[in-house]
Amino acid sequence: MPVITLTIDEALVSARVGQTVLEACRDEGISIPTLCHLDGISARGGCRLCLVEVAGSNRLLPACTTLAAEGMQVSTRSDRIDRYRRMILELSFAERNHQCAVCVSNQNCELQALAAELGMEQVRYDYLDPDLSMDLSHERFGIDHNRCVLCLRCVRVCDEVEGAHTWDVKARGIESQVITDLNQPWGESLSCTSCGKCVDACPTGALFTRGATVAEMHKDAGFLRRILDGREKRQWRR
């Protein structure tokens, strides 16, 4: 397999042709924060947390969609990037109601973990406090739109892995919201197979198993890799 060499944070690194900068970094054990990215589904480039500096580009590029190239010089950390990542998290927290203390995913939440990791200590922007609903019509799962960060992992995993395409998005901009089928209650969805992949893919407490109460919702981070390894490599394991 053809191999390329690039510089990441001043260290020479080799990567396979076709790998993204994010994959190359993770193979080398370099951590880049991500929120919308999920190994196993298509890259989206929407959360903007994985932005890196690439020499020769005057823009910051998302590591998840930028292909690694021979001779590329990448910086994954700088004062500027760190500051922007914290600000993006602040915006995410300000957008909806992320009150950890009453959330099913408290202490098991990727958004919360990122805030801790990146040192986001306060939100300087106006909390928007939207008045959003919950949908508890499904017999096994529920969705609380107040906790949704619009990473659209649920939409992609449902479409690309389960093949049901139950989830989609309605409206645009700040009004965007994930919906089931044509904006029907989840419990009435004809396409939903109740597989629960969306719930495990969700980084926050937006999608949860019914009955879970504060801090009880544990999500299986490795589920998608296991499913895909089983399908593609016939390696079924638990």
Next chain:
Amino acid sequence: MNHASLEIAAEDELRRQQDLRLRIFLCYSTPCVAAGADRVRKVLDELITEHTLAAELEIVATGCMGPCSRGPLLRLRHANGSESLYEQVEPEQARALLLEALDEPSSEGGTAQALALDMPFFARQTRIVLSNNSEIDPENLDHALARGSYGALSKVLQDMTPADVCAEITRSGLRGRGGGGYPAGVKWELVRKSPAERKYVVANGDEGDPGAYMDRTIMESDPHRLLESMAIAGYAVGAEQGYLYVRGEYPLAAARLVKAIKAAERRGLLGSRVLGSNFNFRVDLRVGAGAFVCGEETALMVSIMGRRGQPVPRPPYPAQSGLWGMPTLINNVETFANVAPIIAKGADWFASFGTEKSKGTKVFALCGEVVNSGLIEVPMGISLRDIVFDVGGGLPEEGRFKAAQTGGPSGGCIPADHLDTPVDYESLQQLGSIMGSGGLIVMNDRSCMPDVAKFFVEFCRDESCGKCVPCRVGTLEMYQIMERITKGSANMHDLELLEDLCDLVQETSLCGLGMTAPNPVHNTLQYFRDEYLAHIRDKHCPAGVCQLDHVPVLDMPEHASHLIIDREEL
């Protein structure tokens, strides 16, 4: 139709026109129709039927003539070539004009106001893109042929290789007119050299900037120019399929383009074996559904493919991987409209207009506080002063010029100190604005700059697609701060926060919409910071636009209003 019959058809049409006693050109573009051009047409039609004059004269319902604020516009051209133009024509005045021209003067109806054809508004313009606008009926292919349409395509198919065509476009110095200013020839060459079994040509007619209507006018007034240029592009890059993406708010443009495509296909100017050659080129129309972001090229292509119109990260650029993963040439409508004249008259001719780095002309929609508002086409490098005070005729009611807004929500305001700046891509960028697609709004000192910036931030907030966090949430937070500033409840910390946020949204957004959304704020802060400070520190709006509260108010969402404690109740 083949190359020879194309020329014959053009000559026949020209001869027919020359034999007419009188040709009446009535501007039938959207602004003039809104001002009553259809009523004028009805009266003239009746008069012609009444006097059985159909063989001697014709009414040409043309595209935009330019001075849109003066519509309906009517131009008379006699067989001897003499011409006169009238503004704000009432139906009865049109009737009187026609009778007078036919030597049957009538005292009824009064006289229409004549407009000098050599006034600076017309004299200072150079019309390349708009050259056919006021001469042809957009729905009449023969009119277009008589003006030389499809001649450039015929030339390309007979005498030029695809490489020649790309080289000619490169040599002309044509740059993207959608705002980016990327050299068109370089893009064409990239697509030509990308190996693929299929390629596509896309014309971006999703013009969405507030106050801008250049592309709409081109599509409505001279659709065949666009189709011809797209076919030339198809030949040059090796594409057999073109898509015209027109925004849903332009129904007239879409209807005329459909008619034009059909007419051209019927005559063998589009479709299979164009003009008898081995080149096939089909054009299909795609109509947008009202999203500003679909003017962004990646979102536009996603929309053509029938998916939710949201941008995707570049690279890969459309030239490598565009529609259905195939190399795609995507240019703005106005860029295409320059192509046919470049091929017909040569790259050197085109390059003789404009400046060192910005060649040719630019169409602007001149509006706001200016006497002659309308659609203008001026050579690149003309000073802003000439545009506003010569072509535009200055500000009405002795208003004092304060700033000119260019580039719509991605642009900025150019203050009076910089009026002598030449209008080209680099100069405007240096001033913190952009050429953009060509909206030009003139403002007098009754405009409040923070309020203007707030308007554009609000626009971007509403039009953000919601895909990336900085644009989706950042523009809204920016708007909230702007709202506080213009209401008088902001403090200096808010201003700091705003500037910080502008940097974030600019540098981290996914597509051009977000990246340029902070421009109006950045730019007005650069030139009119004192106005922001007056709002924040003195709770005073220098232009007298904003209603400021002197006491900072706590904005509370409605559902939290029960938290407010009423002092009376305590």
